[in-house]
Amino acid sequence: MKISIQINEGPYQHQASDTAYQFAKAAIKKGHEIFRVFFYHDGVNNASRFTLPPQDDRNVVNQWAKLGIKNVDGEPELVVCIAAALRRGMLDESEASKNGIDANNIHPAFRISGLGQLIEAGIQSDRLVVFGD
Secondary structure, eight states: OEEEEOOOSSTTTSHHHHHHHHHHHHHHHHTEEEEEEEEEEGGGGGGGGOOOOTTTTHHHHHHHHHOOOOOTTTTTTTEEHHHHHHHHHHHOHHHHHHTTTTTOOOOOEEEOOOHHHHHHHHSSSSSEEEOOO
């Protein structure tokens, strides 16, 4: 089964990201395909490369990055909503450059794109599972 996931909550304020990650791991282990993970609303904070949890805590960003969810071209399919990201100060290299900002904070395992990617995920997948409000 081809599954896409939408995450609407940040990594440390809510259980949604942890639950989605465990769900994705279990689905992959059972032989299912994770087509895309779409981070929306506060969920875009799951993509911050500057997240530094204490050593005895889980690193949610690195957990998602290590899953290695990519498309057929090898591009990351951990997709961050551009509108939600920009509202929260989350920028990749392209958006930082375009907006005259000298730094970016999106982890390289993630990519920024629009809501069309979420719609495509819903169309292309057998299931779209949403975590968080």
